[in-house]
Amino acid sequence: MTASPVRRRLRSKKSEFKIKERTGDYIVVQALDAKELQLLLAHLKRKRPRPAKMKNEGAGDSDDERKARYADRDSCISWFNIEAECPFVHQRLKKLVREGNNHWPIIKVDGRGELLCTYEDTQYAVYGPGQHFNAWHQDAFAKGNDPEDARQMTVVLMLSERGAYTGGEFQAKVKMPIRKVTRSISLDAGDALLFPAKRLMHRVSKVKSGTRKTLVFWALDKKSSRYHTGGKPDIPG
């Protein structure tokens, strides 16, 4: 028996991930199991993360004043091509972007259901004692003029066990009926936090002890960005 169109639609939206928390602003899912995480961590041992430069780890030449405050960051990062180096994690991250897009349909989909987006190099971030990303920020701006303003979906993959560090909370400004409130989002090792890159204000508080490690992965839609379209994005800002 064939499913009715409505049932089929519902089934196709069914998550393949265990959803641990879902709000209008962000979602937390279980993304990697312990074995997969170990494989990824073994690969990342070869990396030598270096102090992040502002803005957005580039040369610090942002044309956008909103990003000046990003300088309030102290962490070590390394950028790499995860598709080439760790294909199974790349596949998973792409599925996570799709999962996010099922909740916030921001990225267009072609006739075969493929997301019409590209992916930035992946950021591996390491925060030791005293380090942080204290600056409240969003990862892209609809009206921004920089290459990274093409970011549409953010995936933060937590690599560290809870007991590996204290402090280092991922905090976000979430909508409540009357105003936005700051919430600390609880993440276990292997969890992924998904949110629309141009919407969620967030930061990482200071690590008090131990080491906190994440991967941050962004899906881009270059057509949504002034930078990539010569000032004529096809999506209103």
Ligand SMILES: O=C(O)CCC(=O)C(=O)O
């Ligand atoms: O490390 C994290 O948890 C998030 C880092 C972040 O917000 C960023 O790199 O834009």
Ligand SMILES: [Fe+2]
């Ligand atoms: Fe961020």
